[in-house]
Amino acid sequence: MATHHHIALIPGDGIGREVTPAACAVLDAVGARHGIRFSYDEFDWSCARYRELGAMMPADGLDRLRHHDAIFLGAVGDPGVPDHISLWGLLIPIRRGFRQYVNLRPIKVFEGVPSPVRGAEPGVVDFVVVRENVEGEYSEIGGRLNRGFPEEMAVQEAVFTRAGVTRVLEYAFTLAGSRRGRVTSATKSNGIVHTLPFWDELVAETAVGHPAVGWEQEHIDALCAKIVLEPARFDVIVGSNLFGDILSDLAAAVAGGIGLAPAANLNPEREFPSMFEPVHGSAPDIAGRGIANPLGAIWTAALMLEHLGHVEAASTVEGALVEVLAGTGIRTPDLGGTASTEEFTKALLEFVR
Amino acid sequence: MATHHHIALIPGDGIGREVTPAACAVLDAVGARHGIRFSYDEFDWSCARYRELGAMMPADGLDRLRHHDAIFLGAVGDPGVPDHISLWGLLIPIRRGFRQYVNLRPIKVFEGVPSPVRGAEPGVVDFVVVRENVEGEYSEIGGRLNRGFPEEMAVQEAVFTRAGVTRVLEYAFTLAGSRRGRVTSATKSNGIVHTLPFWDELVAETAVGHPAVGWEQEHIDALCAKIVLEPARFDVIVGSNLFGDILSDLAAAVAGGIGLAPAANLNPEREFPSMFEPVHGSAPDIAGRGIANPLGAIWTAALMLEHLGHVEAASTVEGALVEVLAGTGIRTPDLGGTASTEEFTKALLEFVR
Numbered sequence: 070m071a072t073h074h075h076i077a078l079i080p081g082d083g084i085g086r087e088v089t090p091a092a093c094a095v096l097d098a099v100g101a102r103h104g105i106r107f108s109y110d111e112f113d114w115s116c117a118r119y120r121e122l123g124a125m126m127p128a129d130g131l132d133r134l135r136h137h138d139a140i141f142l143g144a145v146g147d148p149g150v151p152d153h154i155s156l157w158g159l160l161i162p163i164r165r166g167f168r169q170y171v172n173l174r175p176i177k178v179f180e181g182v183p184s185p186v187r188g189a190e191p192g193v194v195d196f197v198v199v200r201e202n203v204e205g206e207y208s209e210i211g212g213r214l215n216r217g218f219p220e221e222m223a224v225q226e227a228v229f230t231r232a233g234v235t236r237v238l239e240y241a242f243t244l245a246g247s248r249r250g251r252v253t254s255a256t257k258s259n260g261i262v263h264t265l266p267f268w269d270e271l272v273a274e275t276a277v278g279h280p281a282v283g284w285e286q287e288h289i290d291a292l293c294a295k296i297v298l299e300p301a302r303f304d305v306i307v308g309s310n311l312f313g314d315i316l317s318d319l320a321a322a323v324a325g326g327i328g329l330a331p332a333a334n335l336n337p338e339r340e341f342p343s344m345f346e347p348v349h350g351s352a353p354d355i356a357g358r359g360i361a362n363p364l365g366a367i368w369t370a371a372l373m374l375e376h377l378g379h380v381e382a383a384s385t386v387e388g389a390l391v392e393v394l395a396g397t398g399i400r401t402p403d404l405g406g407t408a409s410t411e412e413f414t415k416a417l418l419e420f421v422r
Numbered sequence: 423m424a425t426h427h428h429i430a431l432i433p434g435d436g437i438g439r440e441v442t443p444a445a446c447a448v449l450d451a452v453g454a455r456h457g458i459r460f461s462y463d464e465f466d467w468s469c470a471r472y473r474e475l476g477a478m479m480p481a482d483g484l485d486r487l488r489h490h491d492a493i494f495l496g497a498v499g500d501p502g503v504p505d506h507i508s509l510w511g512l513l514i515p516i517r518r519g520f521r522q523y524v525n526l527r528p529i530k531v532f533e534g535v536p537s538p539v540r541g542a543e544p545g546v547v548d549f550v551v552v553r554e555n556v557e558g559e560y561s562e563i564g565g566r567l568n569r570g571f572p573e574e575m576a577v578q579e580a581v582f583t584r585a586g587v588t589r590v591l592e593y594a595f596t597l598a599g600s601r602r603g604r605v606t607s608a609t610k611s612n613g614i615v616h617t618l619p620f621w622d623e624l625v626a627e628t629a630v631g632h633p634a635v636g637w638e639q640e641h642i643d644a645l646c647a648k649i650v651l652e653p654a655r656f657d658v659i660v661g662s663n664l665f666g667d668i669l670s671d672l673a674a675a676v677a678g679g680i681g682l683a684p685a686a687n688l689n690p691e692r693e694f695p696s697m698f699e700p701v702h703g704s705a706p707d708i709a710g711r712g713i714a715n716p717l718g719a720i721w722t723a724a725l726m727l728e729h730l731g732h733v734e735a736a737s738t739v740e741g742a743l744v745e746v747l748a749g750t751g752i753r754t755p756d757l758g759g760t761a762s763t764e765e766f767t768k769a770l771l772e773f774v775r
């Protein structure tokens with residue numbers, strides 16, 4: 070009897086609506102091979118919905134998602150809708166409401182996808198950014214004083230809690246233990262003297278419980294430089310909400326573009342569904358033309374499979390990705406090819422089956 | 423009659439003590455050619471001083487600097503002294519006490535210094551990072567609660583004032599007006615919803631007064647990616663204290679390493695002396711061996727000349743930098759050569775005279 074998973078699907082806006090079907094096609098194909106059945110509940114939550122109804126999702130949105138095994142989100146965003154509405158009306162409430170405190174972003178250079186950085190070769194660059202995903206610098210605490218006057222000011226409070234930082238560090242050290250055993254912690258405790266020295270102390274404390282894992286810390290400015298200069302040296306990089314965001318986009322660029330980059334918003338305790346979303350945005354400039362690169366969404370689907378316990382199925386998908394890139398010339402335009410989303414997906418499905 | 427400038431010299435620690443004499447030799451040589459005389463007051467303020475006397479500088483340190491025409495700082499830092507002491511005991515009090523609210527960091531790819539990024543060619547990559555230097559995320563406001571207990575937390579408040587942000591934006595837009603007329607503002611107003619939307623508004627307001635300057639804004643994550651993917655597209659990038667710090671280190675790496683990168687901490691109103699310091703640190707690993715790259719310090723000296731009104735002398739120095747790199751194989755080990763600090767400086771002096 071096949072395992073059956075109920076997936077909440079939020080295609081979102083722009084190319085999100087084009088890459089989500091590609092990811093589902095891959096899930097169905099790999100499911101057929103490995104005895105897994107998926108059913109999808111589709112939600113039209115998006116900027117389009119906001120324009121029509123005045124809200125990105127209904128008031129009981131989280132309740133409608135709560136009993137699914139996982140959430141798959143394509144991309145959200147629209148030039149006509151301010152970012153803070155699209156994000157704080159959908160993405161961020163889900164991350165926070167479902168305690169998805171780990172944002173996991175694997176970085177790999179694939180054969181057949183040239184890196185903009187010299188020496189960043191396939192097989193050599195292979196690391197994971199673990200980003201704190203629910204507290205830190207992305208905080209609702211703060212505001213504005215004397216609006217419009219010369220003495221106007223804005224303040225914003227970054228909040229780091231022992232519980233919140235420790236749990237994501239535990240995740241990072243444990244993950245490193247199952248990989249090459251090396252954690253790099255992003256900090257800036259020389260300039261940001263309250264929250265980041267606290268972060269550094271918690272890294273040192275967490276490390277004590279993982280004696281087999283080596284670790285180092287780097288200031289975020291120097292670390293960004295090293296991601297370009299020595300991308301091969303990293304195994305697991307862990308950073309705060311803001312630093313993890315910056316590092317994962319930069320690293321994705323080094324690996325050949327954010328069209329490829331996957332992300333998982335994880336609730337490791339499985340109290341709530343986790344959410345899977347490619348790193349790329351809704352790309353309004355190319356939306357509707359059928360040429361979006363579905364690679365990020367498909368790799369993201371592999372992360373979802375892994376989270377759902379289907380490690381073999383996940384590696385079938387990843388293997389297919391590697392083979393279609395290395396073994397065929399089929400590429401979407403962002404990677405210099407001429408294939409459509411559908412053609413690329415079709416080619417990849419050959420390797421999945 | 424020669425103009426006479428009184429320079430406060432703070433060689434600092436490690437290679438700071440090796441690159442500062444190189445910068446002075448260049449200043450003296452270019453001064454002889456252009457009719458400028460420099461006298462130097464040397465201050466031993468450093469981590470070494472902290473170890474001996476318990477303070478990075480004397481209590482009246484700022485008063486001792488106040489009447490100089492400019493401050494030249496080599497590098498500060500020592501593995502035995504916590505960063506927050508070396509920085510908050512010297513560098514940051516000078517930046518803040520002398521209202522050096524602009525941190526200026528030019529980025530150029532030189533012929534003869536290969537970039538780690540494909541396509542980043544000399545002549546093509548030439549931009550300036552303008553960093554807010556006295557407020558923002560580097561704030562003393564914040565603290566720790568419930569130290570050592572499970573409910574422990576740390577908070578840190580970023581503070582953005584209208585006056586503080588507007589003046590650095592004015593500087594950036596004016597600078598762009600004298601260059602290629604394009605400002606890129608670093609933001610993250612989608613995630614950081616109090617301070618950065620305020621920053622964005624002030625950018626739009628400032629732009630109104632500079633109709634000939636084009637501008638765009640980019641979220642810091644995407645902007646870091648673009649610095650790697652399209653470094654040639656930038657003219658002036660302006661960012662907050664933290665974002666400017668990250669962007670300038672990353673950009674320096676793209677341009678071939680922070681050994682080359684110069685920085686000026688400017689008080690544009692000239693109420694107080696400005697401070698000039700290369701971006702690189704004290705590099706304890708190579709200190710004392712006479713192999714430090716003096717390029718960053720020498721380029722920094724050129725920025726000081728410019729600030730002191732000697733535009734021609736500054737371009738003599740920059741021209742010599744270009745020629746020694748393009749026209750000779752002489753390089754310090756960080757750039758793959760075998761020259762010592764002294765040999766490199768000597769070669770450069772040939773072009774200055």
Ligand SMILES: CC(C)[C@H](C(=O)O)[C@@H](O)C(=O)O
Nearest residue numbers: 259260288290505509667701
């Ligand atoms: C050392 C540190 C506090 C400093 C900064 O971030 O300001 C340095 O990185 C710099 O860029 O000058």
Ligand SMILES: CC(C)[C@H](C(=O)O)[C@@H](O)C(=O)O
Nearest residue numbers: 152156314348612613641643
């Ligand atoms: C859109 C934005 C708020 C979001 C983030 O920074 O979290 C995005 O950049 C991401 O990385 O998922």
